[in-house]
Amino acid sequence: MKYIHNAVEKKWQNYWQKKKVFATNENPQKKFYNLEMFAYPSGDIHMGHCKNYVIGDVYARFKMRRGYDVLHPFGWDAFGLPAENRAIEAGIHPEKSTMDNIRISDESLKSLGISYDWNREIISCLPDYYKWTQWMFLLLYKRGLAYKKEAYVNWCPGCQTVLANEQVIDDKCYRCEATIEKRKLKQWFLKITEYAERLLEGLDQLKGWQENVKIIQRNWIGKSEGCDILFKVMEKDITFRVFTTRPDTIYGVTFMSIGPEHPMIEDLIAGNSNESAVRTYMEDATKRTEIERIEKEKDGVFTGCHIINPVNGEQIPIFVADYVLLEYGSGVVMGVPAHDERDFQFAKKYDLPIRIVINPSESELELSSMTHAYEEPGIMVNSGQFSGMESNKGIAAVTNFLAEKKLGGPSVNYRLKDWLISRQRYWGAPIPIIHCDKCGVVPVPENELPVLLPKEIDNYLPKGKSPLEAVDSFINTKCPTCGSAAKRDPDTMDTFVCSSWYFLRYLDPKNDKEFCSKKNADTWLPIDQYIGGTSEHATGHLIYFRFFTKVLYDAGYISVDEPATNLFNLGMIMKDGKKMSSSKGNAVPVGQFVQKYGADVARLTIVFAAPPEREMEWSNEGVIGAERFINRIHRLVTENKSSVIRNKPTSFSKDEENLFIKINQTIAKVTNDLESFKFNTAIAALWELLNELYSCNKRSTVLGYGIYAFIHLLSPFAPHFADELWSTIEGKDSLEEQEWISYDKNYLNNRVTTVVIQINGKVRSHIEIEGGATEDSIKELAFKDEKIQRHLQDKKVKKIIYVPGKILNIVV
């Protein structure tokens, strides 16, 4: 008799729903916030998406059974490029497409039996959600953390919108892979850089985050300590502030480079003879993509102006050079060719002087034989009063010297840039700002939120500026301050804004007065376990939502300043060596799979194939194994139904005792493995117990108890099947309503232990001992052992090492 999954799985899903088994306890005693990352509704949901849900579900169910009041919600990141691009492909209005997809996706998740509290489902493209996204924007605006500026920004010609730095991967768009261009546009930014230091420091307290993710974030924030130096331009009344980490090389400066986008260039070149040459260079440089700029030989053009070195009064030429980044430091760099490789190449190309000011401590550099810059520390030379000083000390000395003379001083720079959130796209939360000719930028008053995204729109296709600009009823409005005609900001917000605060909305999803009450926030925060793919989110979402948390903390709305104490990062599901996706044609659809094999087989396949944090290959072999596992359990239980008992047996034979020990060991192992996300080895332990129960040739109370325990342990992984088995052994209700099974500490150790006998570290024999055998008695047994005696012939025993209960190593 084979197990038929379809009817059974439906039956239990209905039962869970009817009995509200997964409804959140509003007044938790022992709260546990278990959250899987927000996902965009793709409609054709496939196994590649499911790992997140399945792993999170196993953990949530386990925690519930351990007596926690678990909050396990889910919702949809429904705005933004992924959802909109999909809608455009299908030629369907984004709202219809998104809501249809959500319906399908919800069905799929329900068919997998994920233990969400569906009453708390949130959908970020609905007004009752994005009202609060807009509210968040206004909060940031009020706190001076949202501002509009004109800047060179990443423009995706495919998606026809600007993108944040975090959305540009290798010079390409993260959604459509078009090569990114630079455009000078006026855009909204969030001042995440103001939180750079706290985002960096906060990482230290995140003990439950993998070191790897923290390292990536540290690098992304890119703190760099150094010194600012003020340089005066000789020909004009201009002073540049220049950041350097190597003020000890200040005497080696032989030129100055300024980035081609720098706004001061116009002032520098005005009226100079090479004005037009510089303009041409600037235009060419701005047109190049970042990769083109990196890959080509470093070049530049002389501006006609000079700068004065503040420590020795030298006059130094100023170049415009496109290897200088406008966004880092001040966009002006001092050129020290002897001690910086880039400057070295530049100086060689233009035959600029190279002056050695640092020598290695053991030798002296020879200018004529130098092929590369010397970037290591050493001894300062040709450096005025600092000559002879160790360069590492010289950094502080020169910095102090400059500070005293008011020519500069210590400075810190971050690689992190402000977060560009404007999008010239239809499918997003409108930016709640009104532009008035008289009053300027005016925020929409809170009581007028949400600023609704108009549903009726002739053309929502991206076309380089926001489609909302063409919707008169939307764009034309009155200034809230002076009442005269004004226009709304036409852009929508980056979808990562929506996902920066969603974890708070689950705490109070129906509240129409606040994004979340303080009480609920204090009850549930922080997220106890956050689960998802971190590699793709390490520098985006996971920084953004930390940033939002800190802002809300500062504003007094929540009492934590880090959102999640534990973060578990998942590896992706692959198929044929590639990431599973419908566009690559290697997707295994959830609907079809569940129909054919059942949700529990899907779940078991995912958890057994590989450790959750590792990438896993979806294979038919894995499915076969999971299927066989279920059928084997089914047979065992049906054949022994009548002998199942729920109480621990109290008396047994020696064989039965060994089995009882195995049962207790398995309970302990599965419990520990569940706690630490080692789901694959938990299943392996269950297989072991299953095989052992199978090989019992005698029906006994221990076997009966073993089956009882097995069903318990199986339930987080295959909940429908376990509940069904539970009911066939006359269990009441669902296992979800039962406490997690405990083990008997007195039956964790085997009665008989095997001591390995080694000679010179090689295994030669085994001795089985019962109870506590002394070292001497083991030695005695070992030397009587036939195999050992043979190996010891003609040899002298030098030393004997005994590891209690494990190994006896005889050294000869």
Add this chain to the structure above:
RNA sequence: GCGAGGGUGGCGGAAUUGGCAGACGCGCUGGAUUUAGGAUCCAGUUCCGUUUAGGAAUGGGGGUUCAAAUCCCCCUCCUCGCACCA
């Protein structure tokens, strides 16, 4: 280039305060049952050695140790992140 992680049978993977390498699964081999099975059950399955005795083996080389997949050094390959950050 810099940073991080990894390399274990035919395959997915176990084993980390150093203590029997290869748990568990897949596949494969043999058998049982079944009138044909991608079903089920039993047994075997790292490699070399006909069997036994034994030997070799955790990317390669060296070291520490009674004992190394595990610790240290050198090399190599793979994956990921960052990449003109001054």
